Amino acid sequence: MEIKQLIDSGLMETYVMGVATDTEIQQVLWAKKQFPEFADALTKLEVDMEILAQSMAVPPPSGILSKIEQEVNEIKLREQNLERFTETESRYKQAEQEKVKQDRYIEVESETNQMRISKAWRWVFAAVFVLGKIFLGFAIYFYLENRQAQEQIKDLKIEINQIKSIK
Amino acid sequence: MSEVALNISKDNLKDIRQLYDKYAGMLLGFIRGSVQDQKRSEEFLIKIISEFALETNGKAASWLELRQFARYKLIEFYPIGNAEIIIGNSTNDNLNLLDREERDVFQAVYYQGKSIAQLADLLNKNENTLRTQLKSSIDKIRKARGN
Numbered sequence: 001m002e003i004k005q006l007i008d009s010g011l012m013e014t015y016v017m018g019v020a021t022d023t024e025i026q027q028v029l030w031a032k033k034q035f036p037e038f039a040d041a042l043t044k045l046e047v048d049m050e051i052l053a054q055s056m057a058v059p060p061p062s063g064i065l066s067k068i069e070q071e072v073n074e075i076k077l078r079e080q081n082l083e084r085f086t087e088t089e090s091r092y093k094q095a096e097q098e099k100v101k102q103d104r105y106i107e108v109e110s111e112t113n114q115m116r117i118s119k120a121w122r123w124v125f126a127a128v129f130v131l132g133k134i135f136l137g138f139a140i141y142f143y144l145e146n147r148q149a150q151e152q153i154k155d156l157k158i159e160i161n162q163i164k165s166i167k
Numbered sequence: 168m169s170e171v172a173l174n175i176s177k178d179n180l181k182d183i184r185q186l187y188d189k190y191a192g193m194l195l196g197f198i199r200g201s202v203q204d205q206k207r208s209e210e211f212l213i214k215i216i217s218e219f220a221l222e223t224n225g226k227a228a229s230w231l232e233l234r235q236f237a238r239y240k241l242i243e244f245y246p247i248g249n250a251e252i253i254i255g256n257s258t259n260d261n262l263n264l265l266d267r268e269e270r271d272v273f274q275a276v277y278y279q280g281k282s283i284a285q286l287a288d289l290l291n292k293n294e295n296t297l298r299t300q301l302k303s304s305i306d307k308i309r310k311a312r313g314n
Contacts, residue, residue: 010298057192
């Protein structure tokens with residue numbers, strides 16, 4: 001397509017009016033790059049559209065500027081509040097996650113073979129241990145005593161039997 | 168309202184005032200043509216300039232960018248059905264230069280953001296014819312203004 005045809009096609013106008021399709025936009029950008037004449041015509045059209053908008057301008061009533069400042073202020077405050085809320089929410093979520101992690105840790109520990117008890121119990125265990133040793137000592141002592149007594153009885157029985165046979 | 172009560176920096180205030188001085192009248196003219204209601208146009212003007220000022224954050228923006236932003240915002244604030252064309256009676260000198268058909272096409276595209284394909288469907292016309300009508304309407308206005 002010749003450059004003159006391209007300029008006269010109405011492509012530039014749809015682009016500047018903001019209603020060009022994706023293909024048309026690509027065509028305009030390509031032509032702008034390829035042909036300086038097209039680029040100049042496009043710039044001129046853009047300037048003219050701005051001048052046209054100026055000629056169709058409607059002066060805003062007084063007080064609009066302060067309302068705009070107020071609106072910007074409110075939007076900023078809303079954004080700040082939203083940021084604060086998001087921050088608090090993320091902190092709360094983090095705390096929740098920490099808690100879940102902790103819960104998991106406790107669960108894992110509860111599955112081990114170890115247990116925790118109060119230190120006061122060590123005296124009870126020591127006493128049980130010592131008493132155990134004492135009872136064991138007594139048990140061995142009486143066992144040996146008993147065995148010795150049995151042997152003596154046996155000897156005495158043999159002696160009595162021998163005396164009986166001599167008589 | 169005093170500046171002290173506002174939670175906006177001085178730079179931001181300056182940017183808003185520059186944007187307002189440069190484009191508020193043009194934007195109100197554009198919104199007025201789209202909405203056809205003075206009170207609502209002013210309400211939308213406040214919202215659109217505020218949001219645009221925050222979005223550009225002091226960066227220079229062209230009229231075409233602002234107009235396109237306003238068009239998207241108007242669709243959000245004041246939806247017009249795709250199958251609808253609102254044609255207002257123009258008291259604007261530029262639009263009065265155009266014949267009825269050219270004016271309808273220009274207004275539907277410029278103020279309502281109707282695409283050529285949508286218009287072709289609505290008006291039962293060929294897309295190329297509509298493109299030519301749009302171009303000729305813009306050319307007429309430009310010529311009349313000596314551009």
